[in-house]
Amino acid sequence: MAVIGAGAIGGAVIEALEKGRVPGASLIAGLHSGSTSNEIDSAIAASDVVVEATTVDAAEEFIPRVTAAGKDIIVCSCGVFARHENPRDLISAPHDDSGTPGRVFVPAGAVGGLDVLAAASRAGKTDARLSHFTIKSPAALGVDEELTESREVFRGSARDAALRFPRTSNASVALALATLGLDHAEVVVVADPRVTRTRHVVEFRSPLGTYEMSFENSLDPASGGRTSAITAWSVAELLIGIRDGVGPGAVVLERG
Template identity: 60%
Template sequence: MTNGLSLSSVLPTPAKDVAVCVVGAGAIGHAVADAIRHDEVPGVHLTAVLCSRSTVAETEHALEASDLVVEAATVAAARELIPHVTRLGKDVVVCSAGVFAECADPEVLVDGPGRVLLPTGALGGFDILAAAARAGTADARLRHTTIKRPTALGVEEALTAPREVFRGSAREAALRFPKTSNSSVTLALATLGLDRVEVVVVADPAATETRHVLEWTSPVGRYELSFTNAVDPSSGGRTSAVTALSVLEVLAALARGVGPGVVVVEPAG
């Protein structure tokens, strides 16, 4: 690989656990790795954490030693990791979903039997929205409004009131705001597609949290979902604290052999 990702730690892997390699040491990667280290996800074991300071050889060793890779770095890292990891026949959980906005067909990045898994991140309601999309999308409409502090959106002007800074498709939003539009991309891929989901981005100088509003209309029903998330203080206001937890939920679901969002009742232990 040529992206400079590298190995910062390698741990022994129990045979029965899902061996997970985390790529990225920022807000999401750090939180995910720490949770796995502290045994907060049963059936999952941390094999390595990759960052930008190690060698290509160490990176290759870490990927080979893992059953699954969590990408929590950048769009550039995801662009290279997805084909590489799927070619190895392994699954990759991708947090930088904005990478798919660069492709006319998202499947073009998948280069083997491995799968790409996208956590829902800062949003919810994917179950009912994806179900509604199954009834047909021709007459469906979906708008995703995001309200964040101006600095998280790269707005340096001193605003005195909320201001709409973007309105367009999920694809256009990801290309304009690659670090803050991953949830829009994941939502679009689960429902109407990158070019049909409308995204509105609002910079609010009074915002201390991040707010998301989803508005769906179709013959199946009308839904309005609202989410107000605390932000991870280490992310500069860009990342909701729940995002890392959504990654852990995906890992826990895989270890249980079910999908995220499925309620499992099982014997203790």
């Protein structure tokens, strides 16, 4: 496999692969902004799975590039899907007309329970409601004002949250894609100067049941307070699931 990006998530995934902590997976290449087009194409061709852990703009480029080569891609910068009415539009037809395009995987990242919520959503979305509350430090959210207490800085759809906070809304996008869609999942973003961890609260209500989950994650020190340390390990667990043909809750997008 190849990893694109060597920041907080990409660097941790590369380290886990190099230390043999992801059974059945080996690193072909670690790619970065200085990698040439030929190096990137060679790494994609030699890999079964590519991990994107860079930026939304880079994800916009690499999703069609990797899927057109018939390879699967795990997208960590999943705010990219908010730019498209249909996220599957990013998946490109294979170069070879007889081939099959690669799949796009969105890891659960900093939250869990996607399997339960996806099942409840499949049973019926008409009367279902999803709310995702995310509490982070003002610095992580790009709030320049000096706060002395918590403040709600956003309330709206998962799509709008990802467009406004493209680097910190990955969990919201994953939850929305697994359940009610980007335009029907509600996101509430709170800036709290007192937090030392990132907190996520997920509330889902439907005729099938009521589900409430809370996650409090340690921060990856290399991320500037934006990324939960668990996120890279969510990617590692997903890689094992892809190998085994089963796995943890994740969103899978395929070309229609």
